Amino acid sequence: MRLSDIETPALVLDRVRMDRNIERLRTHLSSLGVALRPHVKTHKSVDVARRIGAPGTPITVSTLKEAEYFFEHGWTDMLYAVGIVPTKLPHIERLVRQGARITIVLDNAESATSADAYCRDHALQLPVLIEIDTDGHRSGVKPEDPALIDVAAALTGTEDRGAWLAGVMTHAGASYGCRSIAAIEAMAEQERAGAVRAAQRLREAGHAAPVVSVGSTPTAHFAKSLDGVTEVRAGVYVFFDLVMNGIEVCDTSDIALSVLCTVIGHQKEKGWLITDGGWMAMSRDRGTASQPVDQGYGLVCDVEGALLPYLVMVDANQEHGIIRHRTDPAATPMLPVGTLLRILPNHACATAAQHGAYNVVADGSQVDATWPRISGW
Amino acid sequence: MRLSDIETPALVLDRVRMDRNIERLRTHLSSLGVALRPHVKTHKSVDVARRIGAPGTPITVSTLKEAEYFFEHGWTDMLYAVGIVPTKLPHIERLVRQGARITIVLDNAESATSADAYCRDHALQLPVLIEIDTDGHRSGVKPEDPALIDVAAALTGTEDRGAWLAGVMTHAGASYGCRSIAAIEAMAEQERAGAVRAAQRLREAGHAAPVVSVGSTPTAHFAKSLDGVTEVRAGVYVFFDLVMNGIEVCDTSDIALSVLCTVIGHQKEKGWLITDGGWMAMSRDRGTASQPVDQGYGLVCDVEGALLPYLVMVDANQEHGIIRHRTDPAATPMLPVGTLLRILPNHACATAAQHGAYNVVADGSQVDATWPRISGW
Numbered sequence: 001m002r003l004s005d006i007e008t009p010a011l012v013l014d015r016v017r018m019d020r021n022i023e024r025l026r027t028h029l030s031s032l033g034v035a036l037r038p039h040v041k042t043h044k045s046v047d048v049a050r051r052i053g054a055p056g057t058p059i060t061v062s063t064l065k066e067a068e069y070f071f072e073h074g075w076t077d078m079l080y081a082v083g084i085v086p087t088k089l090p091h092i093e094r095l096v097r098q099g100a101r102i103t104i105v106l107d108n109a110e111s112a113t114s115a116d117a118y119c120r121d122h123a124l125q126l127p128v129l130i131e132i133d134t135d136g137h138r139s140g141v142k143p144e145d146p147a148l149i150d151v152a153a154a155l156t157g158t159e160d161r162g163a164w165l166a167g168v169m170t171h172a173g174a175s176y177g178c179r180s181i182a183a184i185e186a187m188a189e190q191e192r193a194g195a196v197r198a199a200q201r202l203r204e205a206g207h208a209a210p211v212v213s214v215g216s217t218p219t220a221h222f223a224k225s226l227d228g229v230t231e232v233r234a235g236v237y238v239f240f241d242l243v244m245n246g247i248e249v250c251d252t253s254d255i256a257l258s259v260l261c262t263v264i265g266h267q268k269e270k271g272w273l274i275t276d277g278g279w280m281a282m283s284r285d286r287g288t289a290s291q292p293v294d295q296g297y298g299l300v301c302d303v304e305g306a307l308l309p310y311l312v313m314v315d316a317n318q319e320h321g322i323i324r325h326r327t328d329p330a331a332t333p334m335l336p337v338g339t340l341l342r343i344l345p346n347h348a349c350a351t352a353a354q355h356g357a358y359n360v361v362a363d364g365s366q367v368d369a370t371w372p373r374i375s376g377w
Numbered sequence: 378m379r380l381s382d383i384e385t386p387a388l389v390l391d392r393v394r395m396d397r398n399i400e401r402l403r404t405h406l407s408s409l410g411v412a413l414r415p416h417v418k419t420h421k422s423v424d425v426a427r428r429i430g431a432p433g434t435p436i437t438v439s440t441l442k443e444a445e446y447f448f449e450h451g452w453t454d455m456l457y458a459v460g461i462v463p464t465k466l467p468h469i470e471r472l473v474r475q476g477a478r479i480t481i482v483l484d485n486a487e488s489a490t491s492a493d494a495y496c497r498d499h500a501l502q503l504p505v506l507i508e509i510d511t512d513g514h515r516s517g518v519k520p521e522d523p524a525l526i527d528v529a530a531a532l533t534g535t536e537d538r539g540a541w542l543a544g545v546m547t548h549a550g551a552s553y554g555c556r557s558i559a560a561i562e563a564m565a566e567q568e569r570a571g572a573v574r575a576a577q578r579l580r581e582a583g584h585a586a587p588v589v590s591v592g593s594t595p596t597a598h599f600a601k602s603l604d605g606v607t608e609v610r611a612g613v614y615v616f617f618d619l620v621m622n623g624i625e626v627c628d629t630s631d632i633a634l635s636v637l638c639t640v641i642g643h644q645k646e647k648g649w650l651i652t653d654g655g656w657m658a659m660s661r662d663r664g665t666a667s668q669p670v671d672q673g674y675g676l677v678c679d680v681e682g683a684l685l686p687y688l689v690m691v692d693a694n695q696e697h698g699i700i701r702h703r704t705d706p707a708a709t710p711m712l713p714v715g716t717l718l719r720i721l722p723n724h725a726c727a728t729a730a731q732h733g734a735y736n737v738v739a740d741g742s743q744v745d746a747t748w749p750r751i752s753g754w
Contacts, residue, residue, distance in 0.1 A: 007441070007465060009754060041695055062657075062696045064384070082653055082696045083641035085715050088384060107642050110714045131642075138697055139642050139651050173694060264460035265484050265508075265516050274516050276459055280439075281754075284661035284727055317550060318418060318726055319439045319459045320515055337487045338462050349695055350661055354730070356753045375752075376733045377386060377658075 003303055003365040004340060008262045009281035009319075011355035012342055013371070014305060015051075015362050017256035018238055022052050025220060025237050034226040037079060037213065039235030040066055042349045045358065046073040047371035048238060060233045064091050069374050071100045079103045079213065081169065081233070083131065083139055086114040093124050103211075105169055107131040107140050109147070112154035112163070119163040120156070127166035128155055129211060130202075134194030135174035135187065143198040149205050165202065167211030170195045171233070175218035178247055179292075188219035196228035218249050239348035242299060246291035252299060252307060257352060258342035259298070260359070261321060263335050271329025272322050277343060279316040283350035297321065298343035304364045305342055308333075313343050380680055380742040381717060385639040386658035388732035389719055390748070391682060392428075392739050394633035395615055399429050402597060402614050411603040414456060414590065416612030417443055419726045422735065423450040424748035425615060437610045441468050446751050448477045456480045456590065458546065458610070460508065460516055463491045470501050480588075482546055484508040484517050486524070489531035489540070496540040497533070504543035505532055506588060507579075511571030512551035512564065520575040526582050542579065544588030547572045548610070552595035555624055556669075565596035573605035595626050616725035619676060623668035629676060629684060634729060635719035636675070637736070638698060640712050648706025649699050654720060656693040660727035674698065675720040681741045682719055685710075690720050 003012065029036050038052050041062035046069070049059065055074025060081050061067045067078050076099060080092070084104040092102050104126055106112055112128070119126050130151050133140030141148045157164035172191035178184045195214050202209040214226070215233035226232065239257040240250040261277025279297065288295040300311035300323055310331070315322040321343070325332040335341075345351035352358075353375060360369040380389065406413050415429050418439035423446070426436065432451025437458050438444045444455050453476060457469070461481040469479050481503055483489055489505070496503050507528050510517030518525045534541035549568035555561045572591050579586040591603070592610035603609065616634040617627040638654025656674065665672040677688035677700055687708070692699040698720070702709040712718075722728035729735075730752055737746040 004464075007468060007754060008462075083651065085385075085639045085641050085653065087381075087639065087715070091384060108714060111642070114715075133644070138694055138699070139644070262462045262464065264462050265488070267510070267516070274460065276462065279662075279727070280730060284663070284724075285656075286661070286663070317515055322515070337485060338464070338491075347661075350656070353657060354752075375731075377384060 001367040003260055003359065003361065003367060006260060006359060006367070008260050008340070009277040010260045011352065011358055012258045012260050013358040013360050014256045015360050015368070017254055019051060021237055021240055021254060021256060025234060028221060029232055032223065032226045034229055035231045037231045037233050039081070039233050040070060042235035043238055043352060043373065044375065045371050045373040046070065049075070052238065058231070063377050064088060065374060065377050067095055067100065067102060071095055071098070077101050079105070079129070079169070081105055083107060084111055084115055086118060089115065089118045092126070093122055096124060096126070103127040103129055103166060105129050105131050107151065109150050109154045112151050116154055116156050116163045123161070125157065125161050126163045128163050129167050129169040129213060130165070130198070132168050132170040132195050132198045134170045134191045135172045137174040138171070140170060143194040143201070148198060148201060152202050152205060152207050165207045165209055167209040167213065168195050168198045168202070169213035172216050172219050175216045176243065176247070178218060181222060181248055184218045184222040184247065185224060188223035189225070191219050192223060192226055192229055199228070217244060218247060221249055236348050239352070241348040242295045242344055242346045243287040243291070246288050246293060252344060255344045257348045258301060258305065258344050259351060260340060260342055263337055263339040263341065265337060266334055268334060271324045271332035273324065273332060273335055275321040275323060275341060276319060277321045278319040280318050281354055282313070282316060282321070282343060282345060283347065283354050285347040285350035287346040295346060298345050301342040301344060303340040303342060378744040380637055380736065380738065380744060383637060383736060383744070385637050385717070386654040387637045388729065388735055389635045389637050390735040390737050391633045392737050392745070394631055395425070396428060398614055398617055398631060398633060402611060405598060406609055409600065409603045411606050412608045414608045414610050416458070416610050417447060419612035420615055420729060420750065421752065422748050422750040423447065426452070429615065435608070440754050441465060442751060442754050444472055444477065444479060448472055448475070454478050456482070456506070456546070458482055460484055461488055461492055463495060466492065466495045469503070470499060473501060473503070480504040480506055480543060482506050482508050484528065486527050486531045489528050493531055493533050493540045500538070502534065502538050503540045505540050506544050506546040506590060507542070507575070509545050509547040509572050509575045511547045511568045512549045514551040515548070517547060520571040520578070525575060525578060529579050529582060529584050542584045542586055544586040544590065545572050545575045545579070546590035549593050549596050552593045553620065553624070555595060558599060558625055561595045561599040561624065562601060565600035566602070568596050569600060569603055569606055576605070594621060595624060598626055613725050616729070618725040619672045619721055619723045620664040620668070623665050623670060629721060632721045634725045635678060635682065635721050636728060637717060637719055640714055640716040640718065642714060643711055645711060648701045648709035650701065650709060650712055652698040652700060652718060653696060654698045655696040657695050658731055659690070659693060659698070659720060659722060660724065660731050662724040662727035664723040672723060675722050678719040678721060680717040680719060
């Protein structure tokens with residue numbers, strides 16, 4: 001099958017680029033002597049996960065649906081990286097009883113107390129990481145916050161039983177807003193130092209806290225030292241996208257994900273190509289809008305994946321895309337109706353989530369496989 | 378089952394509000410003597426569609442997946458409202474051979490010629506509407522464009538066979554950018570007049586062109602006259618959303634769709650509530666960002682659906698939402714971990730698309746039914 005045999009819009013995954021991206025981070029982290037716990041939230045596909053590591057290797061999940069799905073396919077060691085609430089513990093317990101090892105995350109004494117009580121009442125063993133706020137962008141306890149010790153104290157389990165303090169985790173999501181490699185390097189060090197400092201404080205208070213888990217795609221690639229860190233998490237690095245390109249983490253030629261669409265008409269006066277790939281196919285993510293170069297809804301490639309210079313998907317309706325020359329609409333080539341195009345996305349996690357499967361190409365436009373992916377909660 | 382029994386995030390549909398919205402547009406269009414051809418792209422649910430009309434009543438679809446799904450459930454008369462390309466005609470033919478009546482849309486002579494040839498070669502009968510550009514926002518031929526007659530001339534079928542010119546359609550999507558009811562009224566008249574004028578030109582050129590199809594949710598509600606129009610299309614009116622509220626088409630108390638999420642933590646210094654409802658649950662749609670009042674990722678209600686004044690979902694990560702007081706972070710109530718909230722979305726079509734089912738409440742937080750919905754192409 002070729003891409004020209006597929007009904008558009010459809011998601012395309014370039015396996016050669018993906019494998020190269022996977023290898024790049026693996027090599028970097030090996031050189032720093034730290035393990036990778038890849039985040040499957042970007043791809044939500046066991047076929048993609050198998051390119052990274054065999055079933056059984058550690059992963060990070062963002063939903064319990066992901067935990068279910070990967071567990072069914074042989075992955076057992078999972079970090080559920082969203083702050084836990086008591087109502088989700090029965091679901092986690094079911095998975096643990098079946099043989100999964102799920103580490104939970106929390107950042108406050110209320111959640112710690114309720115998780116602790118649940119584990120005691122149900123004779124359940126659960127490793128817990130305290131989320132540390134190293135960049136101010138979201139959740140977490142600050143490394144020097146006195147509350148850190150209170151949260152830890154609410155966890156009364158040991159490594160054999162109950163909810164026990166396995167360590168700390170942090171995610172320097174603010175790295176997505178960095179504007180230079182130097183800034184990303186500094187953010188990586190801030191992320192590392194904050195997490196290590198929090199673990200040190202816990203250890204000084206008598207907790208073993210063996211795990212120090214850090215990561216975001218930008219910081220994972222540009223960390224110069226990961227001293228004291230035991231594992232790194234990253235997700236989007238597998239596919240990369242225009243947001244990562246905009247902060248110089250990757251080149252456009254590294255972006256493994258694209259959306260195949262078809263030219264369905266023109267507005268010649270405006271220099272518009274109209275396609276059948278709208279925001280439903282791309283997602284509404286406009287992550288490059290706040291970057292120095294706004295890429296609209298995406299950059300435009302031909303069906304073989306070669307970038308068409310100056311063409312940008314400038315607007316989107318639900319099932320319609322509008323493409324034109326970035327600066328000179330009169331220079332937009334009026335590609336004929338039926339022309340296939342591939343759009344590079346702003347944000348791989350968001351775009352992939354709009355689709356039920358990957359059409360996998362190894363090179364050019366020959367489709368080698370169709371890999372399903374999951375969605376929902 | 379109650380909403381408190383559901384794992385969050387989850388999509389909630391208030392059936393009482395939805396039924397009221399459905400009745401509102403039905404009454405308005407009845408008073409103008411025009412038929413409704415509801416757009417199912419917003420809900421993609423046969424259960425929702427049945428609240429609007431019995432299987433067999435006319436509908437509009439945005440994908441052939443929707444056409445398949447609704448046809449399987451008894452709907453036969455469908456307008457596929459995205460410009461056709463030849464590669465989709467075999468799929469349409471399969472549905473027509475099974476008994477569907479699918480009207481296709483195009484706006485250029487290339488597409489008309491290829492559809493005409495396909496229908497002749499395959500002895501297929503397909504009604505065709507020419508898309509008219511009445512507002513400059515997307516596809517279509519302008520009502521006075523000489524090309525209109527050329528497109529029509531490329532369709533050589535008759536009502537009994539081949540690709541035949543059934544009429545015109547237009548969608549005044551620019552109405553979403555109106556800033557007053559008066560502006561919407563004017564846009565509705567512009568939409569009506571443009572479509573009727575195009576049909577008139579086709580009739581003067583010897584084509585019957587019996588169908589004049591117009592519509593967008595704003596113009597459908599505020600059209601004062603629909604003289605010459607034979608059917609109105611609208612989709613988002615069933616649920617409404619904050620974008621529609623922002624242009625005064627509905628009140629927040631009319632919004633039937635919300636996303637249930639749970640408070641998982643706080644950043645007290647910043648006045649933040651952190652929830653497990655991020656952009657994956659809300660979509661990345663920030664449609665109110667360009668309106669006078671930016672509603673962030675949504676307005677916040679309690680679990681019963683009552684609006685919590687001043688609270689806005691100001692930011693989102695993939696599976697994390699950040700809520701705070703609109704103007705005074707120190708005034709954000711520090712709702713306890715575990716508190717259930719419901720977020721009203723910017724754009725119902727985009728938010729619903731992130732979920733696999735509706736949790737239907739008739740009043741408050743009692744769940745009466747779970748209605749599946751489809752996605753993809």
